[in-house]
Amino acid sequence: MDTILSGMRPTGRLHLGHLHGALKNWVRLQNDYRCYFFVADWHALTTDYAAPQEINHYSREILIDWLSVGLDPSRSVIFRQSRVKEHAELHVIFSMITPVPWLERNPTYKDQIKELTEKDLSTYGFLGYPVLQAADITIYKANKVPVGVDQAPHVELTREIVRRFNQTYRPIFPEPEVLLTETQKLPGVDGRKMSKSYNNAVFLSDSPKEIEQKLSRMMTDPARVRRTDPGEPEKCPAFEFHKVYSLPEEIETGAKGCRSAGIGCLDCKKIFIKHVIDDLAPAHERRRQYENKPDEVEEILARGNQVAQTKAAETMAEVRAAVGL
Numbered sequence: 001m002d003t004i005l006s007g008m009r010p011t012g013r014l015h016l017g018h019l020h021g022a023l024k025n026w027v028r029l030q031n032d033y034r035c036y037f038f039v040a041d042w043h044a045l046t047t048d049y050a051a052p053q054e055i056n057h058y059s060r061e062i063l064i065d066w067l068s069v070g071l072d073p074s075r076s077v078i079f080r081q082s083r084v085k086e087h088a089e090l091h092v093i094f095s096m097i098t099p100v101p102w103l104e105r106n107p108t109y110k111d112q113i114k115e116l117t118e119k120d121l122s123t124y125g126f127l128g129y130p131v132l133q134a135a136d137i138t139i140y141k142a143n144k145v146p147v148g149v150d151q152a153p154h155v156e157l158t159r160e161i162v163r164r165f166n167q168t169y170r171p172i173f174p175e176p177e178v179l180l181t182e183t184q185k186l187p188g189v190d191g192r193k194m195s196k197s198y199n200n201a202v203f204l205s206d207s208p209k210e211i212e213q214k215l216s217r218m219m220t221d222p223a224r225v226r227r228t229d230p231g232e233p234e235k236c237p238a239f240e241f242h243k244v245y246s247l248p249e250e251i252e253t254g255a256k257g258c259r260s261a262g263i264g265c266l267d268c269k270k271i272f273i274k275h276v277i278d279d280l281a282p283a284h285e286r287r288r289q290y291e292n293k294p295d296e297v298e299e300i301l302a303r304g305n306q307v308a309q310t311k312a313a314e315t316m317a318e319v320r321a322a323v324g325l
Contacts, residue, residue, distance in 0.1 A: 004029060004179065005142040007038040007081065010058035011048060014065045015201035016276075017194035020184040020244060025146060027070040035076040036140050036308065039063060042081050042088070046129045047112075047119060063301060065204050068287040077311075079304035081136065086312035090135035093319060095128060097164050103127050107153055134158040137176050139312045144179040152178045169322040172315075184244050191219040191237035205287060208277045215241070215273045220265045221258070230261045238269055245275035 006026065008018070029035055039059045045052060059080060071078060081087055103109065104127070113121055137145055137158050145155045155178045162173045187193065188200025195201060202214050218238045221231035233239040233255045242251050250271050257263030290297050 002143040005036040007040040012196040068283040079308040083305040187237040
């Protein structure tokens with residue numbers, strides 16, 4: 001059975017974008033792979049080093065979200081990055097052999113430097129986070145990494161680091177392959193990409209009432225100024241929720257009603273809002289159970305940390321021998 005690894009930074013509450021962009025796929029992958037899923041708290045420091053107060057809180061919150069949507073600790077190793085110190089040790093080894101130009105050409109690095117102008121990102125940690133990412137992947141000898149197309153360059157950089165290490169010392173690590181995942185992208189309530197930083201997200205932990213309130217006021221086709229104005233579904237951000245949640249006949253009815261002005265935007269939204277609430281109901285029930293059993297959550301994390309640390313220690317013993325330490 002091949003090994004896969006993936007993780008998320010604990011920088012905020014998880015939302016529907018995370019659910020359809022990654023988590024539903026992670027749940028499916030548990031059936032076919034040996035899975036390692038980790039809370040990437042060291043990675044959170046790359047952009048939020050000046051305000052780390054919420055990292056512990058969000059680390060626990062996203063763990064509960066993972067368990068709520070169906071990640072199974074009996075089938076997957078679920079752990080916290082900073083509890084496995086071997087990640088940092090391998091990161092140091094890799095940093096010795098990684099050319100700086102490899103990091104500077106990283107498209108995500110360039111984009112975030114431009115976008116996150118309110119933060120000082122002129123740090124090695126931010127420039128070098130792909131090296132830590134490479135250590136995260138290879139410490140468990142992961143064969144595949146589930147990512148979207150935009151994240152594929154990160155895995156390619158890991159492959160380059162692996163090749164350089166294996167050629168410089170001796171072959172220890174497999175070159176991880178990209179496991180491209182088809183993601184269903186949902187816009188935020190303002191039509192932009194769903195993001196906590198845009199204050200436009202529907203969170204997995206939102207109550208049914210909060211979900212209804214948020215989605216009821218979601219942006220629609222700007223051409224529909226009045227109830228009697230016809231619209232175009234493909235220009236309506238809210239219609240993307242129909243594509244993900246609604247039945248085929250509901251999608252067809254909504255599209256026809258929009259183009260003919262036969263249905264109002266709010267009535268159209270109510271159709272998929274019900275499906276969103278129903279779809280999240282099992283996760284909400286499991287979340288309540290875990291929130292009422294904090295010790296059980298800690299035990300799950302402790303077991304995952306131990307399993308991950310044991311495997312990471314085995315790998316680092318090989319690395320130290322190869323490097324001569």
